[in-house]
Amino acid sequence: MKILVCISSVPDTTTKITFADGNTKFNTAGVQFVINPYDEFGLSRAMQLKETLGGNVTTVTVGRADTEPVIRKALAIGADDAVRIDADPMDSLQVATEIANYAKDKGFDLIITGRESIDYNGGAVPGMLAELLGINSVSPCVKIDIDGTTATMQTLIDGGKEVVKSALPLVAAAQKGMVEESELRIPNMRGIMAARTKPLAVIPGSAAGNAKFKTFDLPAPKAACKMVSADNVEELVHLLHTEAKVI
Ligand SMILES: Cc1cc2nc3c(=O)[nH]c(=O)nc-3n(C[C@H](O)[C@H](O)[C@H](O)COP(=O)(O)OP(=O)(O)OC[C@H]3O[C@@H](n4cnc5c(N)ncnc54)[C@H](O)[C@@H]3O)c2cc1C
Incomplete structure (x- = not known):
């Protein structure tokens, strides 16, 4: 079973977002980067599948050398090898094209x-990515089991879950449920040491990003909370009408 896990390097969820260069760039100074949390669910499930079915888990990241600490963390969690496509990820189609160009002749299941x-x-x-490779995709995928060349998955629909089956290969977009939080793999000392010598191939990017942007803005700060006494419905209605303007 050959599994490819796409790993995006993202700011830690507690990051205080600021911009630089006249609000034209995300200010990365002092920002801690981590594996995108949804990718962690996917990587942990990939490790479980490898343990039961055998095979190999490769990770791929589109990004510059500053993403390598995050890639090494994925290797410490248990991936066998990693590929970094050396490019500035500027939009979704560019990222998908880079990964498709890499994956198309590698035989990932x-x-x-x-x-x-x-x-x-x-x-x-x-x-x-699935469209570019001409294969199926399921998003969000909250459960995946493999039997031979067939995957049985659960995805979310309004008010419930739907079970879908697909022949391999396919693209499954992970979220919580693919594994539970308690099953997330955390790098241990042995994994961290092993990750230092695992293969991390760097290949040049080939796709151009099309996104054009002018400036970034932070959302308006939240207004202070106004407390209304529970027995003062008249005041509540008045405020909702004149200040919040929702009725
Ligand atoms: C205006 C603009 C400027 C940007 N500038 C930068 C920049 O300077 N530096 C920078 O790093 N990013 C930058 N980005 C982000 C970059 O464009 C995103 O990585 C890309 O658009 C994919 O993000 P998404 O939100 O569409 O991914 P989604 O579709 O939300 O991601 C879904 C999954 O796809 C996979 N994936 C996404 N991105 C990657 C990746 N890079 N490598 C491997 N797998 C991936 C992951 O598994 C992820 O969970 C910029 C984006 C915009 C719009």
Whole structure:
């Protein structure tokens, strides 16, 4: 079973977001980067599948050398080898094209991504990647089991879950449920030491990004909370009408 796990390097969820160069760039100074949390669910499931079915887990990241600490963490969690496609990821189609160009002749049985990156939140790479490779995709995928050349998955629909089956290869976009939080793999000392010598291939990027942007803005700060006494419905209605303007 050859599994490819797409790993995006994203700012830690507690990061205080600021911009640099006249609000034209995300300010990375002092920011801690981590494996995109949805990718961690996918990587942990990939490790479980490898342990039961055998095979190999490769990770792929589109990014510059500054993503390598995150890639090494994925290797410390248990991936066998990693590929970094050396390019500035500027939009979803570029990222999907880079990964498809790499994966198309490698014979992966299963490609796992996260359901979305938690920085730019496009949620677009998995579907684009599958389309470029001419294979099926399921997003979000909250459960996946493999039997021979068939995957049985659960995805979320309004009010419930749907069970879908697909022949391999396919792209599965992970979120919580593919494994539970308690099953997330954490690098141990042995894994961290082993990760230092695991293969990390760097290949040149070949696709151009098309995104054009002018400036970034932070959302308006939240207004202070106004407390209204529970027995003062008249005041509540008045405020909802005149200040919040929702009724
Ligand atoms: C205007 C703009 C400027 C940007 N500038 C930068 C920049 O300077 N530096 C930078 O690093 N990013 C930058 N990005 C982010 C970059 O474009 C994203 O990595 C890319 O758009 C994919 O993000 P997404 O939100 O569409 O991914 P989604 O579709 O939400 O991601 C789903 C899954 O796809 C996979 N995936 C996503 N991105 C990658 C990746 N890079 N490598 C491997 N797998 C991946 C992961 O498994 C992820 O969970 C920029 C984005 C925009 C819009």
